[in-house]
Amino acid sequence: MSVFTTLEFAEVDAWLKGYTIGHLTRLEGIASGIENTNYFVTTSHGEYVLTVFEKLTANELPWYLELMAHLAGRGIPCPNPVGRLDDGYLGELKGKPASLVTRLRGRSITQPTTTACAEVGELLADMHQAGKSYTKPMANPRGAAWFAGTAERVRPMLSADNAALLVEELGFAQAAFKLTDLPGGVVHVDLFRDNVLFEGERLSGVIDFYFACQDRWLYDLAITVNDWCVTEAGELDPARAQALVAAYHKVRPLTAAERAAWVAMLRAGALRFWLSRLYDLHFPRPGELTHAKDPTHFERIVRHHRAQPELLQGLLP
């Protein structure tokens, strides 16, 4: 259960006077979510999600909220922050920053088809295109320095075999991150199955933009493929991967430099999540609920990627 801040009906109804979305008719806590408090809010004008931010601050939040508004205004089916009467996106509840966004329809899927993967690829390319005009800078907090620092922390916890693998893959990723000819812009870099909603066959939503930043588009594509097109055994499913990449490429054609960097980005993208899961497992934050995910899934992906570069390269259209 993740309602860290409890809200009463009357207090939310009063808080809504800072908006122009009608009066509150229903308030319901949302049990999922790890870091923030979320409520479904139904008013006379529509359905929304109210978030009370437990960690992100009022200084940090505008970048994310304005990005979502920017993308939603260009047809990306993401949560759209509702503007307040005082003209910002950020209010305050119980002394914490709080926002309202539109509630999306649909649910996440766990067994994606090639059709679903194609929709995800098209959506990702559209999101990259739509983000071109969102130029507020935001470096990736999980960039090269984070890779190096995290690897140093977790390496002593690993078997000799895995420690050697980590060192090799880190060197490989750091070399890839030095490439300067890869185009980029706004990236989601967490477009996993649980962050995409489908309503029937149609992709109806993309959520959770709090890892978004400015980085290489190809890296985002690689991270997406590593989740949507990989089996439980950590092996790439070529049919799904080809469908996703082809749909992406149709909207934003990959450049020659991106083709050359593709395999390296798939490996770097897998390493990124192997590292963070290792870190979360070995260094749980005090008082944190236990949400640590299994790092071995990404270790397997890393090993499979290393073993079959030709297969990975062959995924490109």
Added chain:
Amino acid sequence: MSVFTTLEFAEVDAWLKGYTIGHLTRLEGIASGIENTNYFVTTSHGEYVLTVFEKLTANELPWYLELMAHLAGRGIPCPNPVGRLDDGYLGELKGKPASLVTRLRGRSITQPTTTACAEVGELLADMHQAGKSYTKPMANPRGAAWFAGTAERVRPMLSADNAALLVEELGFAQAAFKLTDLPGGVVHVDLFRDNVLFEGERLSGVIDFYFACQDRWLYDLAITVNDWCVTEAGELDPARAQALVAAYHKVRPLTAAERAAWVAMLRAGALRFWLSRLYDLHFPRPGELTHAKDPTHFERIVRHHRAQPELLQGLLP
């Protein structure tokens, strides 16, 4: 049938490359609408309405499209123009300005209940509030000068009795328009039953902003009451009117000056539509499809309003 400009699937699909809303899956002409060509557009990301503007120009349109985006971004359930890759709201099809807006759910209702009227009142007040921060000027093209000019044109067509009524009401309205103490801002001034959508019991949409402008809020409220709360015989239904005005007042309390001007605004609002309907009836535009609505409905409202000022004043909370 009002598809003046015929569009082919392939040409719309190609045109959508200027957007980030996915690829076209369905295109369907919309038969309603008097002045523009409208199509329902379904893409892999959502449902939209494509409008080819047959009269409004690329210079005139941004005020309306930016207003809708402004209101939609503040939770008003109005069509939300989709931003293009080149960052405007306006494209071009067959040499005419064209836009895409989100498609709203719901349908208009012809027999509003007091509950529906309360929702309309709340929505109108929220729209007035949300419009406060939209400060781009736009005078009402149907202001005092239009009243005078139109009355002059239609008066010779009327019976002596109606001509006398028109002259009296015009003088009364012109006096009301001289009041300087009425607050205002963005107004819809065409919030009739056919411009509001309901999904079940809930107000799900407000459409057709092409009469919107900056004017007195009370005038907008009067025009809305004159449609939603009037019987077929042109008589006010006090229960519906009280529900609408009370819900409005709860969000944006009426001022003392507005209370004093209320009856005059109801009469001026009725005269506005009596005049325009008389004009459309007696001076149809050449080549125009026949959509002229019956002016006598508003003549009856004018007469009823004149006859019962106490009842009108008593509608205020």
